[in-house]
Amino acid sequence: MKRRIIKDETDLMDLDAGTWKSFTLTPAPEVDTPTYEIVDPVERYDERDHVFARIALKEGSPPFEDYYNRHPEKKEIDADNRKRNQIVGRKKLDKDPVNELLAVSGYLRAWNMSRPEYIKHKSRVRVLAAHSVPQQKIYPDAKQMTRKIKALALHLGAGKVRIAKMNQRWLYSHRAVPPYGEPYELDYPYVICMAFPQNPYMTANQTGLSIDYDVGWHYSYGSFISYAISDFIRSLGWEARPSPTISTPYLIPPLFVDCGIGEDARCGYTMTKEFGINWRPGSLATDLPLVADKPVDFGAQDFCDKCGICAEACPSGAISKEGRQIIRGYRKWHIDADKCYTYWAAIGGTCGICQYVCPWNHVNNWFHNSIRETGQRIPWLRKFLIKGEELFYKNKPKPDPKWIAERVNFTVK
Numbered sequence: 001m002k003r004r005i006i007k008d009e010t011d012l013m014d015l016d017a018g019t020w021k022s023f024t025l026t027p028a029p030e031v032d033t034p035t036y037e038i039v040d041p042v043e044r045y046d047e048r049d050h051v052f053a054r055i056a057l058k059e060g061s062p063p064f065e066d067y068y069n070r071h072p073e074k075k076e077i078d079a080d081n082r083k084r085n086q087i088v089g090r091k092k093l094d095k096d097p098v099n100e101l102l103a104v105s106g107y108l109r110a111w112n113m114s115r116p117e118y119i120k121h122k123s124r125v126r127v128l129a130a131h132s133v134p135q136q137k138i139y140p141d142a143k144q145m146t147r148k149i150k151a152l153a154l155h156l157g158a159g160k161v162r163i164a165k166m167n168q169r170w171l172y173s174h175r176a177v178p179p180y181g182e183p184y185e186l187d188y189p190y191v192i193c194m195a196f197p198q199n200p201y202m203t204a205n206q207t208g209l210s211i212d213y214d215v216g217w218h219y220s221y222g223s224f225i226s227y228a229i230s231d232f233i234r235s236l237g238w239e240a241r242p243s244p245t246i247s248t249p250y251l252i253p254p255l256f257v258d259c260g261i262g263e264d265a266r267c268g269y270t271m272t273k274e275f276g277i278n279w280r281p282g283s284l285a286t287d288l289p290l291v292a293d294k295p296v297d298f299g300a301q302d303f304c305d306k307c308g309i310c311a312e313a314c315p316s317g318a319i320s321k322e323g324r325q326i327i328r329g330y331r332k333w334h335i336d337a338d339k340c341y342t343y344w345a346a347i348g349g350t351c352g353i354c355q356y357v358c359p360w361n362h363v364n365n366w367f368h369n370s371i372r373e374t375g376q377r378i379p380w381l382r383k384f385l386i387k388g389e390e391l392f393y394k395n396k397p398k399p400d401p402k403w404i405a406e407r408v409n410f411t412v413k
Contacts, residue, residue, distance in 0.1 A: 017154040018155050018156075018159075019157070025273060025274055025364075025373070028272075028296035028297070029298060029376075031295055032294065033295065034263075035263050035297050035300070035301050036254065036257060037331040038329060038331075040326065040330075041329055042329035044170075044171060044328075046174050047172040047175055047176040047177075047184070047249075048175075048176045048181065050337075051340075051341040052246075053176035055082060055085070056176075057078075063181065066180075074338075077338055077342070081342055081345040084345040085345050092348050097410060098408040099209055099406075103210075103213045104212065105213070106215070107215075107216030107219060109223065110216065110220040110222075110223045110244055110246060113244040114223070114245060116177065116178050116179075119244070136237060137236070137237030137238070138237055139289070140236070140289065142289040145289060146163060149163075149229065149290065153192065153225065156225045156229070158194040158225065159274065159279065162193050163193070163259055163290050163292050163293050164255050164258050164259035164292060165191075166250075166285060167255065169329075170250045170255045170258075171184050171249060172251070177247050186241065186250070188239065188240075188241060188287050190287070190288065190292065191243075191250070191284070191285050192283060192285075192286065193255065193256050193259050193281070194281065195262075195275065195279045195280075195281060196218050196221055196225075196279055196282055197274075197278060197279045198215065198278050198280060200278060201398075202401070203352050203356050204356055205397055205398055205400050206352055206356050207351050207352070207353065207397065208399075208400045208405075210404050210405075211351075211352040211355075212349045212350040213404065216350075220245075221280075222245065222281055222282025222283075223244035223245050226243055226283060226284040230242040233286050233288050238286060239286060239287045240284050240285070241284060243283045250285075252270070254330075255283075257295060259292065259294075260293045263300035263301060264301065264304075265304055265358070266310055266311060266320070266333045267310040267333075267355075268335035269354075271304075271358070271360055272360075273298045273360075273372060273376065275360075276355075276360030276361035276362075277354070277358050277360065298376040299375060299382065300360075303375060303382050303386075305323070306382055307359065310353075310357055313357045313395065314340075314353060315343055315351075315353065316339040316351075317336070318336040318340035319335060320333050320335070320336075356397075359385065359386060359389040
């Protein structure tokens, strides 16, 4: 199956850059409007309501008191999850500290790069021959610059890159990071959206050491690349706001749907045609002149309507088995984040079951790519593809790779 060359020079799959340049899939078809449905005026999401933001609150602190005075119904479940985290985490560390610390180390760079002072830091351009040069604003052609930025992101390791127009409805309403509780403001017109594919052989473990490390590492990697591209844009004299994982000021899924990275999936992720939901995001906002991309429609909404494998496999019941609901003004599948996180706390680590069992997540080879093309092009065959998935793939967890699971002898001093 040969890849189709799109004549538009800003098209992602026509860029001779990155390790994914030999991909054999045709690009997902572009459409004029996203495949989600806006029903009512959209209510901006408060970042303070995010389950990870709540768990991070320190008891007795002003943000802690503020949040639970406004949301007393969340106090008990959050307290239980904090306690469960400590108990399970302590047991796992006592049993196998080297491998457990390796697994969580993937997240550390993302956490460090999310500090407010880190985000505000701007690198100075230095040239060895002249020691330093004054910074001048360069006004590039928007279409050519878009191609350059996409190629750079692909070269740096992204699997898919698109440009979104910044839609204020997807900006968080209030901050869960310092300065806590302040309204978010972000007036940049564009967001560079990048998808970083995860290692399917690490995801296959579903709830063990390998997926814990791989998820954290791809969050850290995506955060680092957002800084690398921001530094380049700033050197041209334009503004750029890197968006590391724990300090992203906007909702990732709808923004990535807007620009055609993928479509909303039942499990709450954005599903790409190429990698399914087995990827993690990186992004940055900028005022650099760029050309925004259109959304896509490769049949994911209809596929997820017919499927439900992730909902059946979810041990916490966080993924809805029903149809889409109206959430803050737009129609989508509802994900119960409290149930999801409670399961994470119970196992003491990352859960990637939904990522592994999704039929779109198989490794990229000629057979599975042919199935993806069929799923896009022939809607009436989708239910048979789902039946085939259930028949031939039992989706049982695979063991951790030996290199990460092998115990290391240790002493504690």
